[in-house]
Amino acid sequence: MILMITVYTYLCFSIFGYYDPDKKKRCLRKQNVLMFVMHLTAFLVMYLEKKDTKILALYLMQVTLLGGTILLYSFIYPKVSRLVVNNMCMLLSIGFIMITRLNYDKAAKQYLIAAAGIVLCLVIPIIIRKVRFLSEWRILYGIVGIVSLAVVVVVGRVSYGAMLGFTVAGINIQPSELVKIVFVFFVASSFKRSTEFKDLVVTTVVAAFHVLILVVSKDLGAALIIFVVYLVMLYVATHQPLYILAGLGAGSLGAVAAYHLFTHVKTRVNVWRDPFGTYDNGGYQVAQSLFAIGTGGWFGAGLYQGQPDTIPVSAEDFIFSAISEEMGLIYAMCLILICVSCYVMFLNIAMQLHNLFYKMVALGLGTCYIFQVFLTIGGATKFIPSTGVTLPLVSYGGSSLISTLIMFAIIQGLYILREDEEEDIERRKKERLRAKRSRQENAARYRETEYDPQRAKRSQKARKEAAQGKARKKQRIR
Template structure:
């Protein structure tokens, strides 16, 4: 009976997640009414909880201990309470971003519980703190107006904390990554990447003249240089790419991209020559089986796991993910591929892609240049980190030792990613406010609002209804204005 349920669950999990993933992209397909959008998000939520239930049924069936059932109930309660509070507090929030954030965390909980209960419990405790923060951060983004004025504070904080890691940090897998405070380990680079994006945004918001670009570049080089000296090359690469993308969008100058790529190539060659840690990873990428007994063992085991799982996977508890070194952090995608299947793993990639598209959508449409650059920078950080993780475990690129956001084990990674999602939600709400205020301006002045302002389907429908009512009943402007009197 247990074997039959395990076999059946493989296909049910894939079907449920495939439907969920389809709904992620259905959101972007044309204008939809508020009712249709609500149904899409409702279906997503339903399939999310079905996946959570089915995964935990398999875990409880295999482990046969009460603590796993209690842990499932705790996760369920956390997600339900969070979704209710979030939708009540932030009525304008993007449900797609919220659903994807919860879905990825649920997948992480399932796989971590299957791999090691203590790690899953620790991840859950950190998730509680992170979700509380996600209830606060959007309000700060919306209400606090001086973030763009803290330019050099961002720079100072980032450099000081990265330098502290270089001086006092502990070495893990060839890189100085974290600082230990008793039993608590903190990886500052996970949080500094957010501060770094805000620094670059505030610098380029003030000016895009050559002198300003030089100042920003010097500070960026200091950040990246400290990370390289700490041999935290994955984080250094994320910082570098985020800066290049933000610089190009702010200046629209291809020469900066060309110069940046040239410097990046030279820096890569120098790193290869200087650090044995980097050479080992390149060798493992080129021929993992040739160095199977050494540096290629981890990548080889990852590829074996992905190949063994095939399209539909072996089923939870039927694989051997424990044979992959650092499977809970850097290589959790391989464990998912082995036991839940290649189709399920591809759906994870697509869900992450839908998050990235939503980040870019907000960056393209928000009018304030400072917030536009923040959305773009954080979107680049998130998207590029996903690329580095999945590219490393599938041998598309050398392994860089970064985690899969919201899925891999790691308190600093989980907290920083939740903060990124919360900031994006704050920017999404700001964009909604901008759209509504432009509508008010248009109706007050009789002039057309700028053509590149787009409003989400929920807001578009309500504003369209108001415009129709205004035309048919010929209401006065004063009456129309009162409908928006509560807007900030």
């Protein structure tokens, strides 16, 4: 499986150098084959280990979902980015494999959520493509974001020291995951409307309310993501480094305040500084995560050959550690590079869009995605303090999975818009070329019919000579 994901990752980046459509298609088909073979291999290993037919049944359902997703996107949206679809399915398959190995019931639930989310998200690209007034709902985006987060503060349940969501009809809902997308739309529509200082102050105040509510609910991971997304979008929209410096200064002060105000923040920082010294006082998670990564080595212990169950919340916050232990560091590094490949595509789409609103949306979603990947992997490897966020499309979690699928669907809609823009530009170029040729042809015809004195004199002389010739002929006849 290491070889297959390595080749897949190589194709993720080599495809950017291909300009021949046929070569790109062959590259994408190779990716599909590698993904399905890797998925099959992993489930065969799990079946042989457990001898449980439920694993085979779940495999068949998963492979149907992955194959159906690729086919439906290609059929419904011929202009879709196949690389983004392939990477989305690859990350889903990695998550399916690891969650099935850790907990079958969670894997079955994750499959159902993924299936529902993919069906829902199939309509999003056409909404992005057809609805042209999404940038006009600035106030609505701001209200929805703040109210959704405020509801969690009032009725939310506490999980690992933070108020993350609430339960409706037995379904756990984490609004902050969806609010991240709504927030990106709010900022993009605000910057499209105006980037004058007085308007930036209003936008910044609303963004600060989002962050403060998340801080009050102790969901510091989501607060940090929204803060960084806003700073990046602000800089790209205004090109003012002073805004970034001011934002970083405010963020640093906020981090110091959070350390002194919130006990669980102080605990996580102390654990990050010395996880083994605080092993019995909160450091158990990070210590076990580091043990797992070190035990796996470069090539991994193999499925069911490690002990990822000893890592707390291994299917959620620390799934990267579980993957590293049983699949190996090479596999884990390829996983990171696949995420980077997705981010490169997001930025590529953002840079080529001409509409400022859509450009900001693509940039904001890309930043949100890659920064969440950074927080998850950084927390698992002790690079930064653990923030309690999940690895997009890989970790177990319904709200996170749905929000990431929506994010990818929006990006697909923006990619289709970009293709439409390029086709429109090519069409206008051809129209201008045809108009230019038509003008040249008309000018040539006009020159042919234009009055020329010399030509008229020659013509008159020729007619006079012809008349004289006829007269002489008549005289000879007489």
